Amino acid sequence: MENENLKADLERVRADILERKERITRVRTEPVPQDFEDQATEVENDETKFALNQELTIELRNVERALQRLAEGTYNICASCGTKINPERSRAIPSTTLCIDCAT
Numbered sequence: 176m177e178n179e180n181l182k183a184d185l186e187r188v189r190a191d192i193l194e195r196k197e198r199i200t201r202v203r204t205e206p207v208p209q210d211f212e213d214q215a216t217e218v219e220n221d222e223t224k225f226a227l228n229q230e231l232t233i234e235l236r237n238v239e240r241a242l243q244r245l246a247e248g249t250y251n252i253c254a255s256c257g258t259k260i261n262p263e264r265s266r267a268i269p270s271t272t273l274c275i276d277c278a279t
């Protein structure tokens with residue numbers, strides 16, 4: 176039951192990440208601005224988008240790993256020391272694979 180809720184949570188998070196990624200990487204349709212200042216802003220936006228996209232990719236990988244661990248029945252086990260992860264922590268950060276001690 177608990178795991179079912181977690182799975183639903185993780186799948187929701189995954190769908191959200193995918194949607195955000197899709198929005199970021201969508202091909203721009205507006206013409207490139209002629210004004211120099213606008214161009215500078217444009218580049219800055221691209222860099223921000225790139226950084227954000229990378230962040231989302233990492234987040235997505237964590238969520239997918241968590242889903243896999245859930246399926247394998249190792250979800251609550253710390254990937255580093257093997258201790259059971261506090262359920263409170265799992266609820267707060269569904270994609271975590273480390274116990275509080277190893278994460279800090």
Ligand SMILES: [Zn+2]
Binds near residue numbers: 254273275276278
């Ligand atoms: Zn640990």
